[in-house]
Amino acid sequence: MKKTTYVALAGFFLLTQVAGSWATTTNFSMKASLPKATASTMSVNSVVTGGTVTAPTYTFTPVAGTALNWALAFDPVNGIYLPPNAFAIDVANAGAGSADVNIKYAETTAIPNQLKGLGDKATADFRKVIYDATTVSKSAELVLAAHTKKVLKGLNETITKAESTGGWVRIYLGVADGKKPAIGSAIGEPFTNADQGGDYTGTLTITTTL
16 A cells, blocks of 8 residues: 555656646747838928027928918118028828939029029028937938038939938028038028019929839
């Protein structure tokens, strides 16, 4: 009787050891399908600056349509004509991915006795915008070192998809204020009383290639 009991206990101990070391492994294949871009979208905002030099503020107001019109007013302090705003065009994809963005300008008016057109008086500045959850606007701007601020005249700028990967392209359009940047000469010529009155017009063409 004692011998039989001993064998049964030994068998129970062996089963306990085997059960305690048992394991299985299963691999799960995972995938999230993000649709590729099939087109590009463009949105326009009127931009008003404020604040101080060290802490500037920017107010963006959506603009409907494609007519970008500046109402110039005389600035007696600097003796030039300036608008109350700039424009910002955001070029993004309708879907995931990046596109090559080409920006061209063509003058469309010739005012009698006027030597300089809107292309000489207005400028374009280029930025890469990325998603930034830490900011109120959920975005942050990066300078595109290869694409400096330029006058519109003769503009033919291409920002490649490699340069905008991880974000999208923003184009700032403004009227020259005659201020000289840290390096180089002033960008564009401001409107003054030496210019002829009238409507200065041109066409900005943006082409995206996926």
